[in-house]
Amino acid sequence: MTAPSPNGASVTTTSSATRPVALAVEGMAVTYSGILEVCSDVTIDVRRGEALALIGESGSGKSVTVLAVTGLLGRGGAIVRGSVKLDGEEISQLSERERRGRKLLGKRIGMIFQNPSRALDPVFTIGQQLNEALRLTGLSGKAELRAKGTEWLRHVGLPDPEEALDRYPHQLSGGQRQRAMIAIALASEPELLIADEPTTALDVTIQAQVLNLIRRLQRELNLALVLVTHDFGVVAAMADRVAVMYGGQVVETGTVDEIIRRPRHPYTQALLASIPTGHAGARIEALAGSVPHAASMPSGCRFHPRCPSAIPTCQTREPILEPNREGRVMRCLRADELGHQNG
Numbered sequence: 001m002t003a004p005s006p007n008g009a010s011v012t013t014t015s016s017a018t019r020p021v022a023l024a025v026e027g028m029a030v031t032y033s034g035i036l037e038v039c040s041d042v043t044i045d046v047r048r049g050e051a052l053a054l055i056g057e058s059g060s061g062k063s064v065t066v067l068a069v070t071g072l073l074g075r076g077g078a079i080v081r082g083s084v085k086l087d088g089e090e091i092s093q094l095s096e097r098e099r100r101g102r103k104l105l106g107k108r109i110g111m112i113f114q115n116p117s118r119a120l121d122p123v124f125t126i127g128q129q130l131n132e133a134l135r136l137t138g139l140s141g142k143a144e145l146r147a148k149g150t151e152w153l154r155h156v157g158l159p160d161p162e163e164a165l166d167r168y169p170h171q172l173s174g175g176q177r178q179r180a181m182i183a184i185a186l187a188s189e190p191e192l193l194i195a196d197e198p199t200t201a202l203d204v205t206i207q208a209q210v211l212n213l214i215r216r217l218q219r220e221l222n223l224a225l226v227l228v229t230h231d232f233g234v235v236a237a238m239a240d241r242v243a244v245m246y247g248g249q250v251v252e253t254g255t256v257d258e259i260i261r262r263p264r265h266p267y268t269q270a271l272l273a274s275i276p277t278g279h280a281g282a283r284i285e286a287l288a289g290s291v292p293h294a295a296s297m298p299s300g301c302r303f304h305p306r307c308p309s310a311i312p313t314c315q316t317r318e319p320i321l322e323p324n325r326e327g328r329v330m331r332c333l334r335a336d337e338l339g340h341q342n343g
């Protein structure tokens with residue numbers, strides 16, 4: 001089956017269930033300094049050609065989840081339980097050196113950061129940084145690298161792509177730097193692309209263009225995309241499926257339609273209700289309180305102190321992520337009762 005992409009090109013689509021799973025994270029727990037468990041029991045998967053959005057308030061564990069997958073947890077951070085499989089290969093216990101040796105990040109996993117200055121080296125030209133990624137695909141000749149580099153910069157919509165190869169990052173605008181970073185992330189032909197709040201640092205007018213670009217390339221290149229965001233507008237425009245995170249756990253997963261139109265978990269419902277609708281007189285249902293810090297996680301369900309539907313058992317019994325009677329996957333002791341309340 002073919003479907004038009006945002007730029008008019010045809011994109012081959014197959015039923016998502018038949019595509020190979022690119023990334024499977026199961027029951028992953030992450031600690032810092034061996035004690036502070038900042039993520040526990042994170043379970044997500046994403047198939048080739050599919051875009052999964054991770055959404056949740058600040059501190060819910062979205063960034064830690066993707067940093068754990070990419071091996072960028074930094075000092076003191078480690079995956080202490082669970083599994084992370086890239087194309088079926090277990091990578092959760094690889095050392096940094098082994099990850100580098102297998103060229104996981106930069107070859108098999110591409111990463112787009114919120115701030116391009118984190119990914120672009122100020123002392124090398126865009127062309128030099130692109131060449132590094134292109135060499136991982138086997139290209140080596142100078143002319144060949146230049147031609148392919150120009151092609152990538154054209155692909156991401158940089159004006160004067162050939163001249164842009166010789167520019168340093170500071171000679172580009174913010175939006176252009178983001179486009180160059182996307183080209184570098186994709187030039188090594190990764191199977192999985194991770195984008196952590198890729199447009200938050202950009203002007204509002206540029207944000208939609210960069211998001212459209214990421215979505216178009218994800219579809220054209222049949223990439224698995226994990227997109228971190230706190231914006232349901234971005235989810236609706238970009239994702240096929242959604243994982244909602246709270247307190248370092250996934251609390252609900254589903255298709256975009258299920259999560260946005262028929263949210264089941266009280267946290268997802270509260271998050272959606274806290275979005276201003278734009279209608280005059282509409283009430284903004286702010287979610288009281290904030291995500292608890294890892295050092296002071298409540299017992300039982302982590303959301304119970306803020307949950308409008310909590311019952312006494314929620315204070316003591318920890319729910320697991322599982323399908324309820326109607327097949328919706330959520331972490332809630334009242335999953336079957338609350339399921340139908342929202343239509």
Ligand SMILES: Nc1ncnc2c1ncn2[C@@H]1O[C@H](COP(=O)(O)OP(=O)(O)OP(=O)(O)O)[C@@H](O)[C@H]1O
Binds near residue numbers: 056074293
């Ligand atoms: N380097 C670190 N050392 C210790 N704790 C950390 C570290 N990085 C993150 N945390 C903690 O892990 C938890 C999850 O943080 P994370 O950054 O993943 O949240 P997030 O959902 O991505 O939030 P935001 O949208 O603000 O980026 C928070 O309690 C945070 O304080």
